[in-house]
Amino acid sequence: MKDNSPLRYTARVIKSGIAAGEALVSPDPIGFLGGLEGTTGVVTERGHPLEGQCVAGKVLVFPTGKGSTVGSYVLYQLAAEGLAPAALINAESEPIVAVGAIISDIPMVDQVPIAEIQTGDYVRVEDDRVTVWKVRPCC
Amino acid sequence: MLHLTPEETAWLAGDAGPAVKRAMEIVVALGRIYGAGRLVPVESVQISGVSYRNIGDAGLDFLRRWADEGARVRVPTTLNPTAMDMADWLAQGFTAEFAAKQVDVVDAFVRMGVGEGAPVPTCTPYLIGNRPPPGAHIAWAESSAVAFANSVLGARTNREGGPGAIAAAITGRTGAYGLHLDAARLPTHRVEVAVSLNELSDYSALGAIVGQHASQGVPYFEGLPLTSVDVAERDSLWEEKLKALGAAMAATGAVALFHVEGVTPEASAPPDGVDALVVRDLAPGYAELSDPVTEIDLVWVGCPHASLHELALIAERVRGKALRVPLWVTCARPVRAVAREQGLVDVIEAAGGRIFADACMAIAPVRDLGFRAVATPSAKGATYLRNLARVAACFGTLSACVEAAVTGRWSAEDR
Numbered sequence: 001m002k003d004n005s006p007l008r009y010t011a012r013v014i015k016s017g018i019a020a021g022e023a024l025v026s027p028d029p030i031g032f033l034g035g036l037e038g039t040t041g042v043v044t045e046r047g048h049p050l051e052g053q054c055v056a057g058k059v060l061v062f063p064t065g066k067g068s069t070v071g072s073y074v075l076y077q078l079a080a081e082g083l084a085p086a087a088l089i090n091a092e093s094e095p096i097v098a099v100g101a102i103i104s105d106i107p108m109v110d111q112v113p114i115a116e117i118q119t120g121d122y123v124r125v126e127d128d129r130v131t132v133w134k135v136r137p138c139c
Numbered sequence: 140m141l142h143l144t145p146e147e148t149a150w151l152a153g154d155a156g157p158a159v160k161r162a163m164e165i166v167v168a169l170g171r172i173y174g175a176g177r178l179v180p181v182e183s184v185q186i187s188g189v190s191y192r193n194i195g196d197a198g199l200d201f202l203r204r205w206a207d208e209g210a211r212v213r214v215p216t217t218l219n220p221t222a223m224d225m226a227d228w229l230a231q232g233f234t235a236e237f238a239a240k241q242v243d244v245v246d247a248f249v250r251m252g253v254g255e256g257a258p259v260p261t262c263t264p265y266l267i268g269n270r271p272p273p274g275a276h277i278a279w280a281e282s283s284a285v286a287f288a289n290s291v292l293g294a295r296t297n298r299e300g301g302p303g304a305i306a307a308a309i310t311g312r313t314g315a316y317g318l319h320l321d322a323a324r325l326p327t328h329r330v331e332v333a334v335s336l337n338e339l340s341d342y343s344a345l346g347a348i349v350g351q352h353a354s355q356g357v358p359y360f361e362g363l364p365l366t367s368v369d370v371a372e373r374d375s376l377w378e379e380k381l382k383a384l385g386a387a388m389a390a391t392g393a394v395a396l397f398h399v400e401g402v403t404p405e406a407s408a409p410p411d412g413v414d415a416l417v418v419r420d421l422a423p424g425y426a427e428l429s430d431p432v433t434e435i436d437l438v439w440v441g442c443p444h445a446s447l448h449e450l451a452l453i454a455e456r457v458r459g460k461a462l463r464v465p466l467w468v469t470c471a472r473p474v475r476a477v478a479r480e481q482g483l484v485d486v487i488e489a490a491g492g493r494i495f496a497d498a499c500m501a502i503a504p505v506r507d508l509g510f511r512a513v514a515t516p517s518a519k520g521a522t523y524l525r526n527l528a529r530v531a532a533c534f535g536t537l538s539a540c541v542e543a544a545v546t547g548r549w550s551a552e553d554r
Binding site for chain 1: 161197200201300303
């Protein structure tokens with residue numbers, strides 16, 4: 001029968017905080033410098049699974065970061081423009097995104113089994129606790 | 140599991156204010172990511188991410204906000220180069236708008252107490268007195284300085300990022316992981332140098348070859364003519380050769396430590412069976428970092444920043460020549476002041492060259508300054524001219540670069 005109980009995980013805190021939103025899941029790493037536009041929040045890397053999608057307000061779920069260290073400041077720019085993701089969830093964090101989250105006050109955790117989260121799920125991050133509600137079509 | 144002292148825990152909780160809290164969050168996050176068991180005090184910090192061209196308005200806003208929050212460094216901290224000469228930027232062709240932003244970036248660091256409030260922008264802090272002793276834990280960000288500090292001075296640092304280094308300066312701490320621990324400092328590659336190294340740039344070409352091969356490894360060099368104190372006393376460019384070698388490996392790969400017998404305090408031969416490379420020819424090192432152009436519009440020397448000995452060498456090579464193409468030398472401001480006293484600046488300027496302090500062309504808006512093809516005797520310089528500044532690069536000996544400044548032409552055969 002239908003099971004509406006959410007998935008719950010205990011994660012490792014990179015930047016503590018509370019946030020919730022719709023998941024946007026990328027199976028591939030994200031490079032913020034050159035891979036995403038800091039003034040629009042849209043992923044611009046050609047051929048990227050999230051190409052053309054906007055990360056603003058989403059709980060952005062991806063394996064890890066990649067690319068230039070200046071990418072930390074792209075996250076800061078997103079936050080300054082009001083286009084930051086609500087929260088960041090990684091399988092394993094690396095310094096670029098981790099530092100970006102901390103300087104931009106974006107809640108972030110890692111060591112979460114991200115394959116169990118799908119785009120459209122409703123996700124809440126509260127410090128080290130991650131809760132995922134699988135959203136089903138209403139009819 | 141990362142263990143924090145009661146003081147560190149209190150700082151993380153915000154007891155020392157928002158700026159220290161944020162810095163502690165960064166240090167702790169990096170420590171966790173890399174599996175540190177504890178934090179270690181650092182004796183000095185070297186900060187990167189200073190060029191307005193690279194960090195942009197977002198980076199500038201963040202630095203200002205951190206300074207506003209009360210960020211102050213608690214250990215001696217030096218600053219990487221700026222995009223421009225902070226006093227003579229007009230002569231380089233920078234706009235007043237860019238210059239004002241670059242001044243704002245440095246002002247934010249001044250407010251944080253970097254360089255005791257009067258920072259000297261340079262990628263060679265070890266040439267202006269920041270020389271940590273062997274075994275010292277430090278947190279340096281400039282990759283060429285990291286290679287020098289680990290390999291020549293025997294200090295211990297990972298390759299820090301911009302905000303990570305600032306966080307280390309504010310907290311006086313970094314995670315005990317990577318090159319702070321003995322295990323990561325053992326050689327992983329054996330490199331046999333079976334080619335004669337004549338020019339200073341030959342060490343840069345060698346570094347380009349080894350850096351691409353060793354990637355993030357720790358190369359152990361055999362056959363380098365740099366291994367005894369006698370050599371150091373005879374060869375005035377001894378340290379410069381090590382500087383060039385390390386900078387090239389750090390830029391073309393991610394080498395942060397290399398071993399040279401008689402140079403590296405902890406030098407130890409790698410066990411049998413590690414990856415071995417024999418370098419018999421430097422030509423590929425030069426060729427791979429040279430674009431197929433025949434005309435150049437700038438010659439750039441001083442990557443990493445030139446020492447006094449290098450300025451003397453450049454002066455000797457350009458003396459009496461008439462340079463058609465701009466030849467710009469970059470170095471730390473105090474080094475230029477000594478060179479001026481010794482008459483070296485006059486010699487270089489009489490030939491048509493210029494010496495700019497603070498500056499670095501790798502992180503400058505080179506295209507906006509009107510240049511399209513730049514010759515340099517630095518593998519690191521050529522790498523970043525291509526990848527960051529997005530101009531054509533020609534990598535050759537100092538003689539070839541000076542010749543190109545005279546003729547405006549570049550010939551791969553002349554290299």
